[in-house]
Amino acid sequence: MAEFNTVGMEDVIQAFERREQATVQAVPEMLKAGAEVLVQAQKAEAAAMGLNETGGFINSIKATPVKGDETEKHIDIFPQGRAKHGNDRKGDKSNVRYATIGFVAEYGTSSQAARPYQTSANEKAREKVSAAEREVWERMTNG
Numbered sequence: 001m002a003e004f005n006t007v008g009m010e011d012v013i014q015a016f017e018r019r020e021q022a023t024v025q026a027v028p029e030m031l032k033a034g035a036e037v038l039v040q041a042q043k044a045e046a047a048a049m050g051l052n053e054t055g056g057f058i059n060s061i062k063a064t065p066v067k068g069d070e071t072e073k074h075i076d077i078f079p080q081g082r083a084k085h086g087n088d089r090k091g092d093k094s095n096v097r098y099a100t101i102g103f104v105a106e107y108g109t110s111s112q113a114a115r116p117y118q119t120s121a122n123e124k125a126r127e128k129v130s131a132a133e134r135e136v137w138e139r140m141t142n143g
Helices: 010-047 056-059 098-107 117-141
Strands: 061-063 077-079
Touching: 010 056, 010 061, 010 117, 056 061, 056 077, 056 098, 077 098, 098 117
Parallel strands: none
Antiparallel strands: 061 077
16 A cells, blocks of 8 residues: 655645635735725716715715625625705605615616716726735735
C-alpha cells in the first residue's frame, strides 16, 4: 500500500485561517466604502434628473447598516423616511414614504415618464464602487 507524507501543512492551514479572519473583518468595511460611493452617485443622478423639488428626497437616499449573518452580508441603499406631504390627488393626507417617491421616479406611471436615477447611477458608479471596495480589501488583507 502507498504512503503519503506531508511536511509544513500546518503552516498552510494557519495561513488559510488568518485569511478567513481578515475576510470576516474586511467585508463589512468594503460594503460601507462601496455604499458611500454609491449613495453619492445616486444623489447626484437624482439631482441631475430633477428629483429635487423639495430637497428632502435627495437627502433621504442613505445606506442601511451592514446586515446579514456569518456567511452573507449586504447593505441596502434607498430613499428612507417620509416626506412632509401626502398624495393630495387621492385625498391622502398622510406622509408619503420617500421610497415610494423613488419607485415612482425610477419606473414612472401611466401619466409620468420614468426617471431611472438608481439604474443610471448604479451603472455609472460601478467601477468607482469596485475600486473603493478593492482599496479596503487590499488595506485590510495586506494585498
